[in-house]
Amino acid sequence: MANVYNWTLGREMSYPYPGAFPKRQFAFVFNINRCIACQSCTMACKSTWTFSKGQEHMWWANVETKPYGGYPQWWDVKVLDLLEQANPDGQTWSREPGSDSTQPYGRFDGQTVFEAAARTLKPDSSRVLGYLPADDEWNSPNIYEDNPVGERGRRNEFHRTGEELPIHKTWFFYLARICNHCTYPACLAACPRKAIYKRPDDGIVLIDQSECRGYRKCVEACPYKKTLYRGNTRVSEKCIACYPRIEGKDPESDGKPMETRCMAACIGQIRLQGLVKVGKDGCWEEDRTNPLYYLVHVAQVALPLYPQFGTQPNGYYIPPRWVPRPYLRQMFGPGVDRAIERYVHPDRELLAVLQLFRRSNLIIFSYEIKKGPEIYRTTVRGRPFTLYNDTIIAYGKDGEELFRTTIEEPVYVRPGEHQNSI
Amino acid sequence: MPYDEPDPDDPTVIVGVNLPGDSGSTRELVYALAEEFASLGYGEDWIMHMFGTPFFAGAHRAFLELGEKESRAIVQECVGLWGRVRFVDRVPVSSPGMSGSGGRPPAPLGAPVTFRSAAEAPEEI
Numbered sequence: 001m002a003n004v005y006n007w008t009l010g011r012e013m014s015y016p017y018p019g020a021f022p023k024r025q026f027a028f029v030f031n032i033n034r035c036i037a038c039q040s041c042t043m044a045c046k047s048t049w050t051f052s053k054g055q056e057h058m059w060w061a062n063v064e065t066k067p068y069g070g071y072p073q074w075w076d077v078k079v080l081d082l083l084e085q086a087n088p089d090g091q092t093w094s095r096e097p098g099s100d101s102t103q104p105y106g107r108f109d110g111q112t113v114f115e116a117a118a119r120t121l122k123p124d125s126s127r128v129l130g131y132l133p134a135d136d137e138w139n140s141p142n143i144y145e146d147n148p149v150g151e152r153g154r155r156n157e158f159h160r161t162g163e164e165l166p167i168h169k170t171w172f173f174y175l176a177r178i179c180n181h182c183t184y185p186a187c188l189a190a191c192p193r194k195a196i197y198k199r200p201d202d203g204i205v206l207i208d209q210s211e212c213r214g215y216r217k218c219v220e221a222c223p224y225k226k227t228l229y230r231g232n233t234r235v236s237e238k239c240i241a242c243y244p245r246i247e248g249k250d251p252e253s254d255g256k257p258m259e260t261r262c263m264a265a266c267i268g269q270i271r272l273q274g275l276v277k278v279g280k281d282g283c284w285e286e287d288r289t290n291p292l293y294y295l296v297h298v299a300q301v302a303l304p305l306y307p308q309f310g311t312q313p314n315g316y317y318i319p320p321r322w323v324p325r326p327y328l329r330q331m332f333g334p335g336v337d338r339a340i341e342r343y344v345h346p347d348r349e350l351l352a353v354l355q356l357f358r359r360s361n362l363i364i365f366s367y368e369i370k371k372g373p374e375i376y377r378t379t380v381r382g383r384p385f386t387l388y389n390d391t392i393i394a395y396g397k398d399g400e401e402l403f404r405t406t407i408e409e410p411v412y413v414r415p416g417e418h419q420n421s422i
Numbered sequence: 423m424p425y426d427e428p429d430p431d432d433p434t435v436i437v438g439v440n441l442p443g444d445s446g447s448t449r450e451l452v453y454a455l456a457e458e459f460a461s462l463g464y465g466e467d468w469i470m471h472m473f474g475t476p477f478f479a480g481a482h483r484a485f486l487e488l489g490e491k492e493s494r495a496i497v498q499e500c501v502g503l504w505g506r507v508r509f510v511d512r513v514p515v516s517s518p519g520m521s522g523s524g525g526r527p528p529a530p531l532g533a534p535v536t537f538r539s540a541a542e543a544p545e546e547i
Contacts, residue, residue, distance in 0.1 A: 033454050033458055034458050171447045171448075171451065172480060173480075269462075320454070321450055321453075321454050322447045322448075322450035322451035322453075322454050323447065324447060355509055359511055360513075375506075375507060376506065378502075378503060380503060381453075385503070387507065400514075401514050402513070402514075403511050403512065403513040403514075404511070404512050404513075405509055405510065405511050405512075406509070406510055406512075407507045407508070407509055407510070408507065408508055408510050
């Protein structure tokens with residue numbers, strides 16, 4: 001085991017291989033507050049990559065209803081339970097969240113899936129604490145979602161009123177997920193054939209199909225359960241981050257890096273994806289005008305999913321503001337309260353950066369804000385709020401302008417007839 | 423999907439089972455949805471229609487718990503904040519046709535491409 005630095009844990013941790021980091025890292029931010037579970041991302045991915053025989057159960061991108069559903073079912077509960085069994089009452093955080101980008105959420109004092117494996121698993125060749133989901137846990141990817149179903153035995157007909165559906169009582173939310181293309185991938189750590197690798201240019205984690213022999217160690221190890229076994233080819237497959245699009249090889253992109261299919265299809269405008277600069281220690285290099293760097297390290301409104309697993313995932317979430325905080329703290333770490341506070345009361349820059357979501361299918365490498373005059377002042381839930389007519393300009397890989405977004409007060413022109421009928 | 427009645431004693435089948443939540447979580451849910459949709463350009467009638475539709479289970483559940491009067495007051499507050507303006511995009515002529523997720527053709531600078539206009543928001547779902 002080597003020692004590597006995991007900034008989402010705020011400390012060094014054990015990992016089977018020494019740290020090796022890409023120049024840039026594929027990363028994304030999902031704003032859960034906006035997700036309506038339309039499943040456009042799910043179907044965009046499915047219709048592009050996993051529509052073939054043997055891939056029926058395979059959803060590289062999915063949206064699940066939390067806390068009721070999961071794909072595979074109970075994936076997070078089971079992994080959390082394994083860690084709790086390995087380290088009873090020890091999965092805790094210390095130190096307060098701060099602004100230090102190497103320790104933004106404090107310090108995790110518990111054990112990761114790698115560290116717990118070293119203590120609890122036999123034989124010694126077992127490198128990651130995990131489990132292999134049973135077949136039936138994969139067969140209902142959309143379980144417990146609030147979409148209409150029909151009565152048993154009546155095909156092609158759904159209930160006419162939603163009240164007849166099972167009603168979730170009190171809170172729930174939709175969690176959109178893809179592979180997190182982790183900095184310390186558990187799938188890579190577990191593969192006995194070293195068939196899984198991380199690309200040096202963009203950090204995308206891939207399975208070499210010619211090397212894989214379908215041992216399913218990666219399926220067992222990935223705590224997010226985003227590697228999947230394909231029965232008819234007898235190898236495992238996973239999200240490839242639409243790497244031809246990231247490379248700018250999609251005919252539509254005109255040679256420019258383009259966001260993935262699931263990002264581009266998002267009608268709820270919850271997604272922003274890009275490439276961040278990575279330093280020699282695996283931490284993000286300061287890149288103040290990169291929107292992902294801003295959301296994760298400056299505004300700190302976007303948080304990693306289950307950072308305590310220890311893989312340093314590169315997917316970040318703006319947490320849902322209505323969900324009880326203990327649940328959110330377990331899911332996104334101790335930075336939740338700060339993130340929600342800042343999201344609910346956004347400052348001038350955050351409000352502008354939030355407008356970048358889904359304005360373009362090209363990857364935004366940097367932004368600039370041109371300040372404008374004040375439009376109006378008001379109060380939001382008892383706090384003063386001022387809206388400015390700022391303009392945010394998004395730039396691409398080579399510094400070319402992609403688009404600019406500004407604010408306008410609508411002007412209504414009264415028609416010649418019926419002048420009072422606005 | 424399960425068709426049987428949920429079993430509250432089964433810890434892994436929790437659909438339909440009451441979950442403990444903060445007292446303010448329902449109110450916060452209404453605020454979150456109202457604010458997000460108001461900032462997207464939707465008006466009071468449209469947002470209230472969404473809350474009243476049972477197929478939007480989360481929104482509808484919160485609406486039933488909070489009541490129409492309180493829900494409408496929150497929606498009016500959010501529309502009052504965000505309904506006064508619209509966000510407008512402009513893309514350079516040289517940029518590929520990437521504006522937004524709708525695949526619209528690029529518009530030259532100076533020609534606004536508007537998709538957050540309260541005036542253009544549909545009144546009915």
